[in-house]
Amino acid sequence: MGAYLVRRTVLFFVTVLGVSILIFGLMRIVPGNIADILFESSGFIDQVQKAKIEAELGLDKPLLQQYLSWIGGLAKGDFGFSYMSERPATAEILARLPVTLKLGGLTLFFTVLFGIPLGVWSAVKQNGFVDNTLRVVTLSALSLPSFWCGLLVLMFAVHVFGTIPIYSNEPRGVWQELALLSIPALVVGFRSSALIVRLTRSSMLEVMRQDYIRTARAKGASESSINYHHALKNAILPIITLLGIEASHLLGGLVVIETVFNIPGLGRYLVEAIRWRDYPIVQNLVLFSAFAVVITNFIVDMLYAVIDPRIKYSD
Amino acid sequence: MEKVAEKVSADTPATAKTVLEVEGLKTYFFVRQGVVKAVDDISFSLKAGEKLAIVGESGCGKSMTALSILRLVPDPPGRIVAGSIKLDGKDLLKLSDAEMRKIRGNQISMIFQEPMTSLNPVWSIGNQISEAVMLHQNVSRHEAFDKAVEMLKLVKIPEPSRRAREYPHQLSGGMRQRAMTAMALACNPHVLLADEPTTALDVTIQAQILDLILELQERLGTAVVLITHDLGVVAETAKRVIVMYGGKIVEEAAVEDLFENPLHPYTQGLLAAVPHLAALSTQAGEAASRNRLKEIPGIVPALVNLPKGCVFAPRCPHASDVCRNEYPPYEMKQPGHGVACWHAGKLAGGAHA
Numbered sequence: 001m002g003a004y005l006v007r008r009t010v011l012f013f014v015t016v017l018g019v020s021i022l023i024f025g026l027m028r029i030v031p032g033n034i035a036d037i038l039f040e041s042s043g044f045i046d047q048v049q050k051a052k053i054e055a056e057l058g059l060d061k062p063l064l065q066q067y068l069s070w071i072g073g074l075a076k077g078d079f080g081f082s083y084m085s086e087r088p089a090t091a092e093i094l095a096r097l098p099v100t101l102k103l104g105g106l107t108l109f110f111t112v113l114f115g116i117p118l119g120v121w122s123a124v125k126q127n128g129f130v131d132n133t134l135r136v137v138t139l140s141a142l143s144l145p146s147f148w149c150g151l152l153v154l155m156f157a158v159h160v161f162g163t164i165p166i167y168s169n170e171p172r173g174v175w176q177e178l179a180l181l182s183i184p185a186l187v188v189g190f191r192s193s194a195l196i197v198r199l200t201r202s203s204m205l206e207v208m209r210q211d212y213i214r215t216a217r218a219k220g221a222s223e224s225s226i227n228y229h230h231a232l233k234n235a236i237l238p239i240i241t242l243l244g245i246e247a248s249h250l251l252g253g254l255v256v257i258e259t260v261f262n263i264p265g266l267g268r269y270l271v272e273a274i275r276w277r278d279y280p281i282v283q284n285l286v287l288f289s290a291f292a293v294v295i296t297n298f299i300v301d302m303l304y305a306v307i308d309p310r311i312k313y314s315d
Numbered sequence: 316m317e318k319v320a321e322k323v324s325a326d327t328p329a330t331a332k333t334v335l336e337v338e339g340l341k342t343y344f345f346v347r348q349g350v351v352k353a354v355d356d357i358s359f360s361l362k363a364g365e366k367l368a369i370v371g372e373s374g375c376g377k378s379m380t381a382l383s384i385l386r387l388v389p390d391p392p393g394r395i396v397a398g399s400i401k402l403d404g405k406d407l408l409k410l411s412d413a414e415m416r417k418i419r420g421n422q423i424s425m426i427f428q429e430p431m432t433s434l435n436p437v438w439s440i441g442n443q444i445s446e447a448v449m450l451h452q453n454v455s456r457h458e459a460f461d462k463a464v465e466m467l468k469l470v471k472i473p474e475p476s477r478r479a480r481e482y483p484h485q486l487s488g489g490m491r492q493r494a495m496t497a498m499a500l501a502c503n504p505h506v507l508l509a510d511e512p513t514t515a516l517d518v519t520i521q522a523q524i525l526d527l528i529l530e531l532q533e534r535l536g537t538a539v540v541l542i543t544h545d546l547g548v549v550a551e552t553a554k555r556v557i558v559m560y561g562g563k564i565v566e567e568a569a570v571e572d573l574f575e576n577p578l579h580p581y582t583q584g585l586l587a588a589v590p591h592l593a594a595l596s597t598q599a600g601e602a603a604s605r606n607r608l609k610e611i612p613g614i615v616p617a618l619v620n621l622p623k624g625c626v627f628a629p630r631c632p633h634a635s636d637v638c639r640n641e642y643p644p645y646e647m648k649q650p651g652h653g654v655a656c657w658h659a660g661k662l663a664g665g666a667h668a
């Protein structure tokens with residue numbers, strides 16, 4: 001186990017390093033920097049001011065030096081300043097983190113809450129009315145883009161209630177905030193729970209053919225115990241894998257939904273930062289998200305070992 | 316446990332009461348190609364503490380008979396279409412699902428053929444055995460686990476309290492079948508259905524497991540239905556034998572009677588197909604290669620849309636027109652010895668030909 005953890009840690013640093021190079025390079029390939037945008041598209045500043053700004057932000061230095069100064073700063077715990085607000089990047093990101101975490105957590109919660117039981121139900125009633133209905137619903141969910149569903153929900157709200165629930169920075173109490181976040185979380189979770197339903201169904205069908213399920217029946221176990229105690233624990237590994245992947249992809253989904261629902265979270269902030277070529281914000285946010293993905297993968301792998309006694313990490 | 320043992324020794328199997336009575340059982344599978352009559356009009360009874368063997372080739376319906384008794388036939392496509400299965404006089408086919416669950420694993424339990432795949436890989440052995448106990452007895456989790464350890468000790472698994480915490484993949488095939496036996500017997504069932512319990516095990520372990528099942532069966536007073544294709548196992552273990560072919564019972568007799576005087580050509584063929592060590596060794600020197608082991612020609616029929624007449628007729632050396640046209644009635648030829656064959660009387664003693 002010790003050697004395994006060391007290997008995972010090394011891999012972690014390699015991954016993060018790779019992502020840092022990638023995002024740094026990508027951002028420089030995108031034409032223009034913040035000074036170009038201020039100079040060209042808006043005409044706010046002249047050539048001299050542009051050169052001055054570039055020098056101030058260090059954008060006139062060689063790329064390698066820019067990269068090293070970013071990484072060097074990170075090593076010292078210095079994440080740099082936002083070009084847009086001139087406030088520390090850490091402060092800008094941390095200010096928007098809670099709402100995105102809540103939204104993401106809520107989305108995953110709904111994904112599991114609906115995905116797994118409906119998937120089990122679908123498998124138990126294979127080819128029955130419930131299964132066929134769920135098949136139609138889930139396939140629709142998978143083919144409808146979440147921004148479109150989001151807009152639909154908004155239009156529906158306006159049509160029926162004459163108003164739309166708008167997220168405010170100071171919600172009145174936990175419950176109101178929960179209610180406000182639930183709607184976008186449900187919209188994003190609709191698609192991912194549809195995925196989970198499909199996977200749970202096929203994974204459960206595979207397991208329910210096994211001999212040990214018959215053994216459980218022969219013991220006198222009830223149907224719910226057979227489905228959840230005996231079958232689901234065997235069927236859950238691929239579901240956890242997919243949940244891990246979905247969690248990693250969550251930021252992508254939240255970018256769209258935060259924009260649609262006008263929620264001041266990290267997803268919308270990232271888009272804005274890219275538009276203004278706010279390098280420190282984009283780079284640090286993407287790196288942070290890579291970090292989250294690696295941690296998620298690690299948690300998934302650890303869960304494997306917890307759930308399936310046959311899986312052991314050694315060497 | 317003592318009380319049970321007393322009860323069994325008090326009344327011998329001959330006078331013991333009937334625990335299980337199967338009558339006219341028909342289990343059909345409705346598939347695209349037609350109707351598979353996996354179990355076709357089967358009747359037999361089992362007395363308390365009795366050892367009954369059901370023999371036959373693969374696909375003759377013996378496992379389906381056992382699954383039908385527990386009402387575990389996969390539905391769809393299978394369904395019990397007729398008959399009754401009475402446990403202590405109560406018809407299991409008339410029970411609700413919830414009532415049936417109280418019977419399974421409690422009054423009737425089953426040991427399956429494949430110990431490698433019949434245990435749940437993600438729960439510990441002790442957990443799986445104690446689940447059976449908790450389902451049928453009003454005990455705490457802790458008490459049930461203690462009972463599981465006790466059962467593991469009973470089936471002679473060394474270090475039972477450590478093994479109870481282990482998972483199936485950490486146990487050998489023989490160990491797993493012992494654990495299955497422990498699970499099946501945990502609630503002192505009246506009837507134990509053992510479906511080829513030793514087929515998947517290697518030969519040295521087979522004898523151990525059989526001895527274990529029989530020893531516990533006698534100790535706990537459980538009646539056993541041993542399903543097997545191995546006549547050697549039958550001779551060693553059972554008192555009474557049912558021979559099945561094509562979903563029907565073709566012959567039923569006491570073990571000695573069946574081996575000495577088989578009446579059905581299929582039984583005769585089965586017995587002739589058993590290799591005899593004595594015969595092999597005397598002829599080994601000169602003509603071993605010429606002395607081929609006898610076999611029954613042909614294969615087990617697919618049970619879809621069977622033609623009228625005796626199912627065995629296409630493979631039977633004695634088949635006549637009546638065999639091909641009409642299924643023979645099941646008749647008692649001697650006390651306790653029944654057979655379904657048109658020519659049974661004429662063929663007596665044919666096995667030793």
